[in-house]
Amino acid sequence: MNPTDTLWVLISSALVLMMLAPGLAMFYGGMVRKKNILSVMMQCIFLMGLLSIVWALWGYSLAFAPDIAGGFIGGTDYFLMKGVLPAWNDSLQQVDVPMVGGIPRMVHFLFQMTFFVITPALICGAYAERMKFSSLVFFSVLWGTFVYCPLAHWVWSDTGWLFTGKYAALDFAGGTVVHISSGISALLCAVILGKRFGFGSDPMPPHNLTYTFLGTALLWVGWFGFNAGSALNVSVLTANAFLATHLSASAGVLSWAGMEWIVRGKPSALGACSGAIAGLVCVTPACGSVTPISGIFIGLLGGAACFYACTTIKSKFGYDDTLDAFGVHGIGGMLGAILTGVFADPLVTGVPETAGLLVGGSRQFINQCIGVVAAVLVALVGTLIILKFLDAVMGLRVSPEDELRGLDVTQHGEEGYIFW
Amino acid sequence: MNPTDTLWVLISSALVLMMLAPGLAMFYGGMVRKKNILSVMMQCIFLMGLLSIVWALWGYSLAFAPDIAGGFIGGTDYFLMKGVLPAWNDSLQQVDVPMVGGIPRMVHFLFQMTFFVITPALICGAYAERMKFSSLVFFSVLWGTFVYCPLAHWVWSDTGWLFTGKYAALDFAGGTVVHISSGISALLCAVILGKRFGFGSDPMPPHNLTYTFLGTALLWVGWFGFNAGSALNVSVLTANAFLATHLSASAGVLSWAGMEWIVRGKPSALGACSGAIAGLVCVTPACGSVTPISGIFIGLLGGAACFYACTTIKSKFGYDDTLDAFGVHGIGGMLGAILTGVFADPLVTGVPETAGLLVGGSRQFINQCIGVVAAVLVALVGTLIILKFLDAVMGLRVSPEDELRGLDVTQHGEEGYIFW
Amino acid sequence: MNPTDTLWVLISSALVLMMLAPGLAMFYGGMVRKKNILSVMMQCIFLMGLLSIVWALWGYSLAFAPDIAGGFIGGTDYFLMKGVLPAWNDSLQQVDVPMVGGIPRMVHFLFQMTFFVITPALICGAYAERMKFSSLVFFSVLWGTFVYCPLAHWVWSDTGWLFTGKYAALDFAGGTVVHISSGISALLCAVILGKRFGFGSDPMPPHNLTYTFLGTALLWVGWFGFNAGSALNVSVLTANAFLATHLSASAGVLSWAGMEWIVRGKPSALGACSGAIAGLVCVTPACGSVTPISGIFIGLLGGAACFYACTTIKSKFGYDDTLDAFGVHGIGGMLGAILTGVFADPLVTGVPETAGLLVGGSRQFINQCIGVVAAVLVALVGTLIILKFLDAVMGLRVSPEDELRGLDVTQHGEEGYIFW
Amino acid sequence: MKKIEAIIRHFKLEEVKDALTGIGIQGMTVAEVRGFGRQKGHKEQYRGAEYTVDFLPKSKIEVVVSDDQAQEVIDTILKTARTGQIGDGKIFVTTLADTIRIRTGEQGESAL
C-alpha cells in the first residue's frame, strides 16, 4: 500500500462528500424559494445516505466488477463489498487486502462512491420545487443503477469500451459519467415534469444568494478532490489536474461575469458563481489531459457557453430547468468532453495516442464525440423509461396546493427559517 | 518521523477543529431560537480558545503523563508542554523531538487537544438558551480537568486500566471519553438547571434548520478526522475506520428519517441530520474494530435508538435537554460502546482477544459494558459536584428576564441578524 | 518529487483558497449591511478568479523570477507560466518537471498564487459598502502587480534583500507581504475614499454576525494551510507552525473577548471572532520561528493591540475603515513582525542568527523593524499613486444614491435575501 | 379618503398590483403578515416536539384612495385575489382623516 496515495484518495473522498453536503445543497438551496429550502437540503443528505448504501450493496459491483452482459455492465462479484474488504486468506494464514494499484480497493470503492452519490443529486436542480420526495428517492436509486453504473463501467472499468481500445475516450474525472449523464437527464426531467406552478408569471428569484455563494466556494474547494483526486495518486499529473481545475474555474468566473457585464451592463455575484461552476464542470473530463494554460481557455469557453445556455436557450425553448442543471452540467459537460479532444496533450498524459486537435491528432477528438453521444443516449433512454415507469406507478409531482405552500412544510413538516 | 502519518494527524486535527467551529456551532445554533444564536457560537469559539490553552497548561499532562494517584490521573510531567515540544539536548548537542510512534509528540498533543476542546462544547446542547456565560466557562474548565482528563487517562494513556490489561475496552475514537461523558453530563445539566422559561407551553422551534444542516454536513466531513485520524497513521485500519464511519452515518440518515416516515408519515431534514449524527456518534468507538458492513448495522441501530430517545424518552421524563445532547451523545455513545463489543472483529483489529459477540467472544463485550459504567459514573459524580459548587458560588442561570430577551443581547450585547 | 510534501502544499493551497471564498467573504460579508452582502461576496470571488489569471500571466514571474531592476522586482522569465509547467526536453527526450525543492514548481506557483489572490481581497474591508466595482477591480490588479509582487520578491524570492543577506527578516507566512501591505493600504483607502454616507449618525451594525462567525471559523481552519503550508514540506517545523498558529488564535480569542469583558462588562461573539483573527494575523510571520508557547503570548498581545486599534484609535482619528482591515491586518501585521524579532528562537529555526530579543539577539529584531518600514513605505506610496490615478481616470466611489440603495442592487442587479 | 387594507394570498400580490395599476392606482404599501382564520394550518415536528402552525403567511396591501375610487379598487382586488378556496382573505375599509405627501407637503387627495 502506498500511504501517501491512499491518504490523498481518502482526503479527496471527504472533499467530494463535502461537495454534496454542504456544497451542492447550499448552492442549489440558495436558488430556490424560501419555502423549499429544506427540501433541497433533505434531498442532498438523504441521497448521500441512501446511495452510499446502494453502492455498498450492488452499485460498485455493477460499475467495477468484471463484465457481464457483453461488457454492458459489471457483474455481481463485488455485491455487498465482497472482494472489496480485507478478508482472511486461509492458505496464507493472513489477511488479504484487495488493492487497486497502490491503494486498497476499499479506498477505491469509497472514492468512486462519492461520485455515485453526487451525480443523481445534480439532477435535483431540474425538478426542484415540485417533485414528490418518495418519487425522487426511487428515481435516484433506479437512475444510479441503470444509468450511472453502466456508464461508469464503460468509461472507467478496466474493460470498458470507452476506457480502452478503439473508442477510448478521455474522461479524467467524470465529464461523461457525471455531468453529461446528469445534465441530459435533468433536461428530460424538466420537460416531463413540466413547469412549476406560476412559472413565467410569478417572480421566482433565488431566495438566498449568500448560500449559493457559500455553496459555490465549497464546491470549488471540493472539486480539487473530485478532479485531482481522480489521479488516484500524488504525482505531477495530480498537480496538473489541480492547477488546470483552478484556472478553469477562475476563467469561468471572468467569462460569465464578463458576459453579463457586456450584455447587461452589470456583473452579478450569481453570474460569477455560475461561471465558476461552469468552468469546473467543463474542465472535469479534461484536467488530466490538458495543460493548465489550456484550462484557462476551457474555462473561458465553458463560462460563455453555459451563460448562453442558461439565458438564451432556456428562455427560447421555455422548459423549466429550475436551477439550470442542464444549462450548466449538460452543456458544460458536453463542451468539456469535446474540448478535451481539442486540447489533450501527450505531454500531460504521457500517451502519444491522446493527441488533441491542437497538437495534430483527430482520433481522440472523434472518440470524445462518440463518448458524448453514448452518454447522451444512455441518459435519455434510461431516464425516460424510469420517469414513465414511476409516473405510472406513483406519480412524479406533488399536488398544486402542496407546491404552492412549499415542499418544506408539506413534504417534510418543517420550516427553514423561523425568524420571529 | 513518518511524514505521511504526521501529515494525516495534522489534517485530522484541522478537521476536528472544524467540527467544533463552525460545525457544532452551526448545528446547535440552528436549533435554538433566533435570540440565542450568537450565544451558542460564542460558547463554541470561546471554549475552543480557552480549552486549547488549558490543554497546554495542564490538560495534556493530566491525561497523558505517567500515572499518579494510583493511575487515576496523569502527573505533571507535561505541564506547560514540557517534554512535549522539541528541546535542546546538551549531551548530544542536538534538538530532541519527543515522539509518539511515528509522529512528534506535539502532533499527538495537538490531535488530542481537539478532542478535549470539543467534548465540553457538546454539553452546551443541554443547557443552551439559559446558562450564564461566566458559569459555563468555569464549568467547562472544571469539567475538562476533573471529568475528561481522568477518563482520557484511563481509556487512552498507555497505562490506563481501560486501555490495557484485564478490563481493556475498545474505544477507537472516543465513545466513552467524548460521547458518553458529555451526554451523561448533559442530562444532569438539563435536570439541575431546570427547564427553559416557557418550555412545554410556548413553541420553541429551531430558528434556522439550514444552519443545522450545514453544521451536520461539516460535522460529517470533520468526523473523518475524528475517527480515521484516531488511527494516528495511514494504514488499512485508517481506511477501514473512514469507510465504517461514512457508512454508519449514511445508515443513520436512513434509519432516523425512515422511522419518521413510518411513524409520522413524513421524513424531515432535521431527522436526516439527527440520524447522521447519531450514526456518527455510535460508530465512534467501533470504527477501528468493526468492518464497514458492521458500520451499516451500527448506524441503523444508532439512528433508531436516538430517534426513540429524543422523541419518546425525553417527553416521557420531561427534562429539557434543549438540543438533545443526551438523546444523541449519551444514548448513541452508550449504544456504540456496547455494539463495539458485539461487532468487534479480530480481522480488523488484528488482535484475537478483541472478538465481539458475533464472532464468538464475550470478554470484550463485558469489558465494553464496564467501560460504559465507568464513564457514566465519573460523568455523573464529577458533573454533580461541579454544578453544585458553581451554583453555590455564582449561580447557573441567567435571570428570567434575560432569558426572555435572549442571551445574545443580554449576555453578549449584540444581535445575530439585523435584516432591516 | 517528494509526494508527501507535494500533497501537503496542494492541500494547503486548497485551504488558503477556502480562506478567501467562503472564509473571508463570509467574515466580511456578515459585517456589512444587508444591502451590500453580495457585493462583498462578488468582490471575493471575482478577485479570486481574476487575480489567479493575473498570477499566471505575469504575477508569479514578477515575484519569483530572477531579479531585474536591481532586485526591485522579478523578471519576465515565468511569464505565461513558461518555465513553471513541465516541458519537453528535446536533448534528454523526456519531460522536464521544474522543481522547487521537493515539489514541482507548478505547485509552488499554485501555493503562492493563493497568497496573491487573498491579499488584495483583504483591503476590501476598508472600502466596503462604497467603492465602485470597476474601480476596485482595476485597483486590485494594479496593487497586486506594483505593491504585492515587489514585496513578495524582496521577502520570499531567493535573492530578495529581505530574504537573505544583511537585512534578512523573518516572515514565515506573510506578515509583511500579506498583512502589513494590505492593512496599510486599507487605511489609505479608507482615508482617500472618505466615510460612508451616514457614518457616525446612522447605525451601521453588522447585519449577520452568524456569517462573521462562520467566516472566522473557516479562516481559522484555512490558516493552517496558510501558515503551516508555508513550510512547503512536512516536518517538525510544519508541526511547530501549525501548533503555534492554533495557540495564538486561541489566545487571541481570550485576549479580545477578555478585554471586552473587563472594559465593557460583556464579552461578545464578534469580539471573540475578531480576537481569533488578530491572533492569526499576528502569528503569521512568527509561526516558523517561535515556539508554540511563544505563540500564546503573541496571541494575547495581538488580541489586545487590535482591540485597542479597532475601538480606540479608529474612533479617535475618525477614519471609516469599514471592517477594520487596518485595525486587524495593519496593526496585527506590524506587531507580529516585530514580535517575531522578540520571540524568534534558533531552537525552532535551526539558524543561530535568528535569535530574538528574548534569547539575547538584537540584529534580528532590527531587521524585523526594517522589514516593517519597507512594507509600510511600499504600501503607502504604491497605494497612493494607484488610487490617485484611478480617481482621476474613473472615479472611486459609487453615487450617493447608489450607496444608499446598496451595492447589491445598484452594482450587481441582485438581492442577497428575498425572504417573502 | 379611504384606506383599503386587503389581506391576500402571498402569490397573488403581483397580480393584484398589476390590476390596481391597471385602474390607475399609483401607490400602495405592502407588509408581510401572518394570518389566522378558517383556512387550516399544518403541523410541524422537530424531533420530539410537535407544533400546530395556525398562522399562515399572507400579504397585506394598503391602498389609500379617494372615496369615489374605493369601490373600483375593492372590486379589482376581489376579482384578482380570489381563488375560491378558504383563505383568500379579507378587505377592510377605513375612513382617513387626512393624507399628506412628505416630499411636497400636499394634503388630501392630491397627495396620493
Added chain:
Amino acid sequence: MKKIEAIIRHFKLEEVKDALTGIGIQGMTVAEVRGFGRQKGHKEQYRGAEYTVDFLPKSKIEVVVSDDQAQEVIDTILKTARTGQIGDGKIFVTTLADTIRIRTGEQGESAL
C-alpha cells in the same frame, strides 16, 4: 365593526391567540413590529461602535370584530397579554367603514 390593534409582547402571542379563539374569534392577522416606548432598550456594541437599541420586537395583532364583541376582545387581550411590567403594550381601536370577504364577496359582519 371595529378593528382592534394590539401591540403585545412577542411571547404572549400564542396565549392571546388561544384566549381569543376561546371566546369565538375566528380570525386575526399578526405582524412583527418594533416598538419604542417607556420600556427601556439595551446597548449593543460592535467593535468600536456602540448603539442604543430603543426599538424592541413586539407582535401586532389585528382583529376585526363586530361592535358588540369589541369589549370582550379587549378584555381578553388585557387579561392574557398583561405581565404588569413596563412594555406590555397598547390596544388601539378604530371604527371600520366596511369589511369584505374576498372568497365570497360577503360584506359586513358576515365577512368575519
Added chain:
Amino acid sequence: MKKIEAIIRHFKLEEVKDALTGIGIQGMTVAEVRGFGRQKGHKEQYRGAEYTVDFLPKSKIEVVVSDDQAQEVIDTILKTARTGQIGDGKIFVTTLADTIRIRTGEQGESAL
C-alpha cells in the same frame, strides 16, 4: 385621538424617531414594509430571468397621539423625513375610537 401612519425612507427612521421624542412623543411602533409608488424601482437579473422590482423597502411608523398633538407630529415628520426626492413617502391620519394601555388598563389619552 389620532393614529398617524408615516411611510418613510428607511434611513430616515432614526432621525424621525429622535425628532419625535424631541417634541415629547413617548411611544411609537415601526414596521418594515415595501412600497410601490412614483419612485421607480430597479431591475434584477438572475441568470435568464429578469424581474422589475417596484416594491422598495420603506419603514412605516405608527404614532398614536392626542388630537392637539397631531399637527405637531405631522410637521415634525414632514420636516425630518423629507429629502425632496420622489419616494419620501406619505402620512396617513386616522381617528381612533379608543386606546388602552395593557399594563394598567388605562384608557384614552392617559394610555399613551
